[in-house]
Amino acid sequence: MVVPLLSLHVKSLGASPTVAGIVGSTYGILQLFSSTFVGCWSDVVGKRSALLTCILSSALGYLLLGASTSVFLFAVARVPVGIFKHTLSISRALLSDLVSEKERPLVIGRFNTASGVGFILGPMVGGCLTELDGGFHLTAVICFSVFLLNAELVWLFPWSEVKFSTTKNDLQLGKNNRLSGNTGYKVQDAATARGATTSEKTARLPWIEVLSALQDMKSLIFSKMWDIFLVRLLMAVAVMLYYSNFVLALEERFGVRPKMTGYLISYSSALGALAGFALGPIMRLYKHDSHTILLHSSLLTFTLLLLYSTAHTMGVIVFSSTLLSFSTAVGRTCITDLQLTVGGAQASGALIGVGQSVTAVGRIVAPLLSGVVQEVSPCGPPSLGAALALVAIFIMSLKKPRSSGNRSDKLKSE
Template identity: 65%
Template sequence: MLAASTNVFLFTLARVPAGIFKHTLSISRALLADLVTEEERPVVLGQFNTASSMGFILGPVVGGYLAELDGGFYLTAFVCSSVFLLNAGLVWLFPWSEVKLSGPEDDLPRGRNQALWGKTDSATQRAASAQGTPVSKGPARLPWAEVLATLRGLRSLVLSALWVVFVVRLLMAVAVMLNYSNFVLALEERFGMGPRAAGYLTSCSSALGVLAGFALGPLLRLYGHQSYRLLLHSSVLTSTLLLLFASARGLDVAVACSVLLSFSTAIGRTCITDLQLTMGGVRAGGSLLGMGQSVTALGRVLAPILSGVAQEVSPCGPPGLGAALGFVAVVIMSRNRPHSGGQEGDELKSE
């Protein structure tokens, strides 16, 4: 639709379905959460983020080359559409019958999650049979009823346990995006670095972010597979690097901070996704990942506004404000340590 657009109205209209259905990365993360065990999940998500980061490195290069050709935008849109069709074909051909998805009885913490999400149909039938009540084999609930039940469960879950994770995700997202929103302009104003050199620095940082996916496994083993502690320490590192970048007087310090930021943010992004899935349970995985994406999108809305105001005050303003928000997130995590179910988590481990 984007490639075939001939006016602004069609171009705007084509953005609607693209914006709704393009989130295949979030769906893939939810699927991976069903396919792997809880202990393997952070490592697998880190490897998945590594693969997607490689795509983010190659995509702008290929898109920029195609855009310079005659009719480059339309050609780029058709190529992107072809890639999505290729993905759909791969999913269709994948031998799903040979894949064992982990069910709620294997991965959901008991007690709290049952109260939030309700009993399954089989559990309801067993309870009714035990009480001598005849079970009617009526049709399943309508899709809109399932959606409402899911939203009610998510609301209870977020208010009871996950608010810390989402607040931290919002603060860290705004903190990092404050630095990157005017990154090239800040480098030019503070150090006289040109756009080409800034582009090379961005590519180098992205490459280090790819390496972070491979380093996640050894780091988790070092931390005893405690994602929360690793997230806390990566957030401290991110905030410290932002503060050092804001106060840097030399180009070498600024470059070192920018490169290391990609590593710490990649680690933190994977850990906070794993925390969402651990605390919410597999059954809520897709919905929680969607809420996490919405929180990040809110950060993308707030960051340019705050960055513009801070940039007017000083070229060091955006990373300095980001460092302050990052340390606020660290304080919140230190004082409100989230639990993945307490007694329920112990029961899950014993099973």
């Protein structure tokens, strides 16, 4: 509800375009550095406690946003949201703790569908409310109320979760097939370096445990999971390049007005949200092999980006946009599932947090690349996106698991 109105509100407060851009970028920078830390922190203190903290802190940020009467207050209001608004990623990590590994892609796909519907309805509701007198303030207060409702639901709903433990001698991260093709990789717990004994009962401070877990995660990522996150970055940048100049490119190439382009974007978003319901049959067809599904969806994304770049009619544009919304939604779910398969349930929050940081890097890189290649042609950004997708496909082909499809159906939480 609020995000599409932010630029209008900060402009109404008297900010110049440059200042508005700087203030807007602070949110992305905070998200980049906080997502991994908050995800790891959720593994230490528990997903429920972390989710409640993030929801309430985000609610405070939106309440301050609604009360902002200057650019300074506007910037201050974005700080708690930038640091703590990781509710979707922590929810995905919580879901991975509550379901079996076999069910995980399907459940996360349905979760993405639910959040996708929110991204479709939210801007419509916010757009209507902003037409009212004091509409932005009303929208921010409603958003604050929705966050409070979410906090109450998290507090009331019963569940049992897997909590990250730093009292064990070893943290097993990943026993199944992976993009890297390696199995049984262990990260030594930092507690053993201190000579922990069985008589040690006192837990370390949470922030010490978080730093220890981050060190373990760094070792795992750079030695065994670099290819997964590189593929995530390449595919994220590829898709962002496609969207970066979508409105401008259609106007220059076909004379399509922004209003009609907006309808096409809403149509594609709706299809992407519905793609979660197709994951069940797809997973059964591929025998729950997320790597192969990701490879094939990336191949489809590459083909459609190339088709969109060379299209000469609006019919081809609509066709490519329709299938792109499907392939990208399936790909996002599968890359998240692969991260959790390799990393294991114990560090699900940290792994998803790292994935969010990688995507944040893509959000920083994509506009820069788009601006450069648009100097050459309006078809430049999607063409470059197709090239990056091809590189990701090449990496996946080289790092194909030795044994695909043999995934454990053991429940992580009873």
